[in-house]
Amino acid sequence: MAAFKTPLRFFNDIDSVSKLGLLSLGLASATLLVFVSFNFINRFSGTKLTLVAGDEKGESYIISKAIEEVVERKSNIQIDVVATGGTKENLEKLEKGEADLATAQADVITEEINIIRNRNPQLSEPQLQVAERTVVILYKDLFQLVVRDANIKKFVQLKGKTISLPAKGGQYESFKQVAKHFGLSEKDLKITGLDSNGKSNPAYNDGLADKDFLGKKADALFRVRALGNRSISALVQKSSGRLVAIEQAEAMKILHPALESAIIPEGAYGGNLPIPETDIATVAVSRLLLASDKVDKDVIQEITQIIFENRREIANAVSPNHPEVKPLVATISQPNTTNSSGIPPIHPGAIAFYEQSQPSFIQEHADYVALLLTVVLLIFSWLRQIKIWIEGRKKNEADEYIESAIKLMNKSLGDVVFRQQLLDEAFNAAAKALIQERISQESFRTFNEAYKTTREALEREAKFDIENIEKNQRELAAKYIKEVVELLNYDMQNKDLLQQKIDVILREVAQRLIADEISEESFRTFIEAYKTTRDAIERN
Structure with missing residues (x-):
């Protein structure tokens, strides 16, 4: 009891926001647990479905039994295949919820949808309330008419004849469609499956119809x-x-879109003495596997996937007593629900499988995508190479400007002033190249660093030269001043000779001034020495 109170005391001690968070987390955890548990139980307990498949001797029933065996072996879905009187009964059971899956002729389903559409013309296509949803096309059924009388060569010649045919199911509905197209009504024909009152005999089946034909109680069998x-x-x-x-299958298709043209090839039922003797035109209709719209999407998706991925196993599961049915498994195909196909909408579960099995746009157009990628890569490579080439040219031109700036440090190229002029010209050329985008900004910055370095070097060189010149001028001026002053040490008796010498020195210094070999300041200093010496000579 104390252990139970401790969590409650802890819960009471926390704030209201934390309480709400903990309650929400607990509720979410519980919901997740229930959901996972439900799916786990549902997964391992399996789904049970009822498949109504027509006559036990019919191809649709035989293939349905093979599908049942493979689906139950490959999944936890259990299918109970039930024999029925044909498409009509199958659709009724599907509508009433007595079956989950059904096989059916596409033309019979189309007629049912047309009846609903005629009763409710205001309904749009998505609003049509039909329980049937297409899963796969199992195979193609052919309308086959067998006669005993050699004079019967066309369907219209059946007028007044006895037809061996059960008066129930999709097969009977198909016969009535063909008869109506050729202008024959039930009064023009005698159907063995109808009793004396013109009502369907539920006990009459294909086996009894075969016996009536073989017993010559009927002129034809459909x-x-x-x-x-x-x-x-x-x-x-x-x-x-x-x-x-x-004949006239294409004409029948106008009112019955599910019908198709077909051929019974020569020798289809015997090759030695070919039966038939020539190719025979006839009508074909798709035999569909349908599912109720109430069956779970995931279940139908799994069934569809098993059927398409295990067709060989389904063929092997067909009873050895019916080898003629095995090849039909290879014709199982995806339905086409265009406006002209005449079949019900595809079940969402089947759509989920077909969409995931369909190639993506890239897979479907892999060749074109590969070509496009190749072209894009080539263009990219070309552009990249052009860019590299342009950048290389820019770099080479910039390198030339940089190299020319660095070379101007060499004194052998001329005096400082001349080299400074060349450096300024190089700077102007580089700036113009930058404006014209012949060199990059980064390259110009590099050149500018080289320009500054060279400029500073030339300025230092110029300053050094100026200092040397001034020094030489001072030394030269001092030499001439010394020569003038030394004249005072000569014998003053010969004044004229001394004055001549001092004047010679003056003229030489003046020439040096003109030649910029002596500065004006040094010249003025010399003149002072000259005047002082001349005055001294004259006084003595």
Whole structure:
């Protein structure tokens, strides 16, 4: 009890903001724990789905059983495949929520959507409330008409004939579409699947229809089955049955967008004596795997991924008793929901898989992207090389200015003044090159440092030269002053000779002054000495 009170006392001691933070953190942790636990349990407990797949002898049922086996082996999803009377019943179960997945003929689904659209013309395409969502296209079903009477060569010639056909499911709906296109109504035909009151016999199936045809109780038999179907093969090989063309598929597509043109190739049901003897035109329709819009997106995404990534295993899972069905697995494909395709919208889970499996823009256009990158890199390399070349030229020109400035320190190039003039000219040329962007600012700064250094050196040299000149002038002036003063030591008796000598010295000093070999100041000093000496000579 004391242990329990301690946390409560701690909780009471903290401030209100901290209490709110702790409560929020605790609530978030609890929510996360519940979410993780739910997903963990859901993941390992598995999902159970019901798949309605038509007649047990039909290709869609056989492929559905193979898909069931592979999906259950590859995931925790459990699928229960149920045999039904065909597409019509499958769609009804899907609408009522009695099934999660279904196989169906695309044309029958289109008719259902058209009925909803006609009842509610104000609804836009996204608002159409249909439970069906497309997952994959399993294979193509072909409309196949088998007759016993050699005189029946066209569908329209079935008028007044008995057709061996169960009056239920998508197969029956497809037959009525074709009959209506050729102007035949139910009154023009006798359908074995209808009772005497014209109502569908629920117990009548494809097996009984085959027996009626083989027993010559019917003139023709209609099937919507994949090419190479075993029952049709038996009918055309073991009886006098012949395949008859069903033409004008493109015309039928105007009202029934899900229908396509197809060919039953020569020898499809026998090669020695080819059955049929020539290629026969007919109508094809996609057999779809549908899912209810209420099935979780992640579940459908996982199923779609397993189907597309394990088609070989699905083919191997097909019953050995039905080898003709195995090749159909290879035709499983992604649906195309363009306006002309005539199939329901794709389930969000399937879209999630298709979008992640589709190549990105870069992957899809890898060649062009690689070419573009190559061109960009080449252009970049060219620009870089041009830049390097331009910078190199700028550097070389700047180096020339720097070198010319440094060389002017050499005395052999002339006197200081001349070299200072050359240095100023180099500075003006460099400044002009900077303005014209022939050299960079950084290079100009480097040149300016060299210019200053050379300028200072030349100024020091000039100052030194001036000092030497002044020194030499002073020494020269002192020499002449000494010569004048020494004349006082000569014999004063010959005044004229002394005056001549002193005048010679004066003229020589004057010439030195004119030649700038003696400064004016030194000359004035000399004149003072000259006057003093001359006066002394004259006095004596």
